[in-house]
Amino acid sequence: MHTISTAEENYLKAIFTISEKEGKAAATNAIATVLNTTAASVTDMLKRLAEKDLIAYEKYRGVLLTPAGERLATFLIRKHRLWEVFLVEKLGFSWDEVHDLAEQLEHIHGDALVERLDEFLGHPRFDPHGDPIPDAEGRWTYRSQVLLGALDAGKRGVITGVEDHSPAFLQYLDHLGLVLGAGITVLERFPYDQSMRVSADDGTERILSEKVSQNLYVKPTI
Amino acid sequence: MHTISTAEENYLKAIFTISEKEGKAAATNAIATVLNTTAASVTDMLKRLAEKDLIAYEKYRGVLLTPAGERLATFLIRKHRLWEVFLVEKLGFSWDEVHDLAEQLEHIHGDALVERLDEFLGHPRFDPHGDPIPDAEGRWTYRSQVLLGALDAGKRGVITGVEDHSPAFLQYLDHLGLVLGAGITVLERFPYDQSMRVSADDGTERILSEKVSQNLYVKPTI
DNA sequence: AAATATTTTTAGGTGAACCAAAATATTTTT
DNA sequence: AAAAATATTTTGGTTCACCTAAAAATATTT
Numbered sequence: 001m002h003t004i005s006t007a008e009e010n011y012l013k014a015i016f017t018i019s020e021k022e023g024k025a026a027a028t029n030a031i032a033t034v035l036n037t038t039a040a041s042v043t044d045m046l047k048r049l050a051e052k053d054l055i056a057y058e059k060y061r062g063v064l065l066t067p068a069g070e071r072l073a074t075f076l077i078r079k080h081r082l083w084e085v086f087l088v089e090k091l092g093f094s095w096d097e098v099h100d101l102a103e104q105l106e107h108i109h110g111d112a113l114v115e116r117l118d119e120f121l122g123h124p125r126f127d128p129h130g131d132p133i134p135d136a137e138g139r140w141t142y143r144s145q146v147l148l149g150a151l152d153a154g155k156r157g158v159i160t161g162v163e164d165h166s167p168a169f170l171q172y173l174d175h176l177g178l179v180l181g182a183g184i185t186v187l188e189r190f191p192y193d194q195s196m197r198v199s200a201d202d203g204t205e206r207i208l209s210e211k212v213s214q215n216l217y218v219k220p221t222i
Numbered sequence: 223m224h225t226i227s228t229a230e231e232n233y234l235k236a237i238f239t240i241s242e243k244e245g246k247a248a249a250t251n252a253i254a255t256v257l258n259t260t261a262a263s264v265t266d267m268l269k270r271l272a273e274k275d276l277i278a279y280e281k282y283r284g285v286l287l288t289p290a291g292e293r294l295a296t297f298l299i300r301k302h303r304l305w306e307v308f309l310v311e312k313l314g315f316s317w318d319e320v321h322d323l324a325e326q327l328e329h330i331h332g333d334a335l336v337e338r339l340d341e342f343l344g345h346p347r348f349d350p351h352g353d354p355i356p357d358a359e360g361r362w363t364y365r366s367q368v369l370l371g372a373l374d375a376g377k378r379g380v381i382t383g384v385e386d387h388s389p390a391f392l393q394y395l396d397h398l399g400l401v402l403g404a405g406i407t408v409l410e411r412f413p414y415d416q417s418m419r420v421s422a423d424d425g426t427e428r429i430l431s432e433k434v435s436q437n438l439y440v441k442p443t444i
Numbered sequence: 445a446a447a448t449a450t451t452t453t454t455a456g457g458t459g460a461a462c463c464a465a466a467a468t469a470t471t472t473t474t
Numbered sequence: 475a476a477a478a479a480t481a482t483t484t485t486g487g488t489t490c491a492c493c494t495a496a497a498a499a500t501a502t503t504t
Contacts, residue, residue, distance in 0.1 A: 007491060028452055041492050043453055048490085060452060060499060091338040101332050108326045116313040229461060250482055263462050265483055270460080282469055282482060 004052075006107045009076055010035060011045050012054060015065055016073035025062030074138040075114075080106035081127035082117050088128040089121065095128040096170035129170075130161025130180050130217065146220060148184065149194070149213035156185040157218030164215040173216070176206060184218060226274075228329045231298055232257060233267050234276060237287055238295035247284030296360040297336075302328035303349035304339050310350040311343065317350040318392035351392075352383025352402050352439065368442060370406065371416070371435035378407040379440030386437040395438070398428060406440060 014034040018026035032042045050057040054069035065073060083105040087098040115136060118124075125141045126132055132141045145160045159182050162169065178184070183201040190196065194210035208216075236256040240248035254264045272279035276291035287295060305327040309320040337358060340346075347363045348354055354363045367382045381404050384391065400406070405423040412418065416432035430438075 005490080029450090037491090038493065039452060040454085040494075044491070087335075091335070091342055093334075093338070097334075101330070101335055104330045104332075108323070108330075110323050110326075112315075112319075113309075113313070113323055116315070120313055227460075251480095259461090260463060261482060262464075262484085266461070 004072065007045065008049060008052075008054070009072070009107055011042075011049060012065065012069050012073040013076050015055060015063055016070065016077070019064055025064050027062045031063075071138060074134045074140075076106050078134045078136075078138075079108070079114055081131060081133040082114065082121060082124070084127045084129070085121050085124045085133075086117060089124075094170075094174070096167035096174075098128065099165065099167075126161075126180075128180070129165055130159075144219060145217040147214055148186075148198075148208070148216040148218050149196075149210065151186045151218065151220065153186050153189050153196075154222075155220060156183060156222045157220045158183050159216060160219045161217040162215055163217065169212075169215060172212070176208070176212075177204065178216065183221070226294065229267065230271060230274075230276070231294070231329055233264075233271060234287065234291050234295040235298050237277060237285055238292065238299070241286055247286050249284045253285075293360055296356050296362075298328050300356045300358075300360075301330070301336055303353060303355040304336065304343060304346070306349045306351075307343050307346045307355075308339060311346075316392075316396070318389035318396075320350065321387065321389075348383075348402075350402070351387055352381075366441060367439040369436055370408075370420075370430070370438040370440050371418075371432065373408045373440065373442065375408050375411050375418075376444075377442060378405060378444045379442045380405050381438065382441045383439040384437055385439065391434075391437060394434070398430070398434075399426070400438065405443070 011031065014031050015026045018030050018034060022030070028039050028042045028046070032039045035042070046055065046057050046063055049055045049063075049069070053066055054072065055063045055065055057063045080102045083102040084098045087093040087101055088095060093101075118136070123135075124133055130145075132143065134140050143160060146157075147163070148157065148159075151157055159178060159180055161180070162173070173179070177200065185199045185201075186196055187199055187205065188197040194213070195207055196213055197205060197207050199205045233253065236253050237248045240252050240256060244252070250261050250264045250268070253268075254261045257264070268277065268279050268285055271277045271285075271291070275288055276294065277285045277287055279285045302324045305324040306320045309315040309323055310317060315323075340358070345357075346355055352367075354365065356362050365382060368379075369385070370379065370381075373379055381400060381402055383402070384395070395401070399422065407421045407423075408418055409421055409427065410419040416435070417429055418435055419427060419429050421427045
């Protein structure tokens with residue numbers, strides 16, 4: 001029947017993410033890298049997923065999700081992000097601690113559970129990292145956000161998300177006092193190393209490296 | 223390393239439950255029955271668990287948990303019951319709906335998660351079925367409860383738990399208005415079929431079958 | 445276009461967790 | 475204490491999800 005293993009679910013999510021980002025079929029090697037496994041194992045699994053009609057697979061041509069596969073992947077992301085909200089909002093975890101737990105929780109099966117959790121959390125539309133949470137029908141909320149690095153001097157934005165989800169980056173942002181929803185104004189840009197001087201809404205000023213500004217999303221406000 | 227699979231965890235829990243109830247080593251067949259598998263599969267797994275020093279296994283003699291195995295089993299039950307409280311208290315599930323979900327959730331790994339969940343729930347000591355929740359150190363709360371069927375006419379008790387955890391029984395109790403914490407007085411016992419006439423604290427009277435009174439625990443109050 | 449490099453697949457294994465059927469132990473009955 | 479019944483283990487499979495090494499296909503360089 002339509003039973004699906006944790007391993008299969010992880011492949012679907014990886015294929016979704018890769019093909020989304022690259023805008024084309026996900027390559028065997030790319031999947032292997034994301035899942036920390038070998039190309040041979042990936043080929044193995046791709047055959048099984050194709051058999052189940054969850055992916056469109058052509059040898060040597062990479063893979064795309066079928067509508068059924070995409071539905072499952074979207075729902076996994078929905079679950080992952082709802083659990084992240086739960087862990088942060090209800091259990092008091094910080095945004096750099098929740099990924100591994102959500103990675104486990106996303107594999108819990110039960111439609112009623114997800115919908116009741118969503119309800120309990122107040123139907124959040126974004127997770128603690130600012131990533132959108134698909135709704136019960138799999139619809140995504142889009143948002144106009146740009147990398148902070150794309151803002152010219154004098155422009156202001158509100159922090160909406162991160163590109164890099166690593167604990168190291170998230171902790172560094174905490175240290176810098178940069179949290180989702182905070183306003184940030186670019187005061188000056190230094191072409192030499194692409195760093196920038198910014199101010200928070202309380203007037204505090206900081207220098208941010210290119211690496212930080214290239215991994216932080218803002219919604220421009222002016 | 224000390225990594226443990228979901229299958230192994232389920233065996234530990236089964237062995238714990240059986241040897242607890244029987245007061246002796248759990249037999250291969252008993253484990254197979256509980257886990258809905260075959261004796262051959264059980265023997266297979268027992269070897270692996272013995273190898274990991276989680277059980278004391280002697281061929282043809284049944285198994286007991288080692289202290290390490292018992293610690294793991296206790297912690298699994300802790301997780302299962304805490305998640306049940308969460309599902310009922312926070313997500314609004316009824317007590318007959320939560321078993322399968324908790325069965326999945328108990329396998330989520332993360333000490334911090336369990337302790338924060340426990341905190342979030344207010345350190346509950348009993349789950350929605352009245353079963354005790356071991357504390358973070360694995361200690362159990364004991365309670366003096368007897369089967370309703372053991373109460374003589376004229377005696378009163380407070381409903382504290384169930385022996386039968388089946389949805390059918392739980393739903394029937396809901397139907398009868400018998401919930402945990404409710405007071406119940408035995409008015410009359412009918413030796414013919416071991417049924418009894420009881421009254422709730424609001425005076426409502428009912429006839430309960432032997433089957434009901436043998437599956438419902440009460441704490442005697444008079 | 446040939447040579448080289450890279451990517452992907454195939455071939456042949458592994459261990460975990462299951463199974464049915466056969467063999468062996470243990471327990472119960474006679 | 476045999477015989478019969480029951481319980482358990484062993485034997486020889488299976489599938490899933492992984493692996494390494496070799497082969498084949500594709501892409502890139504010369």
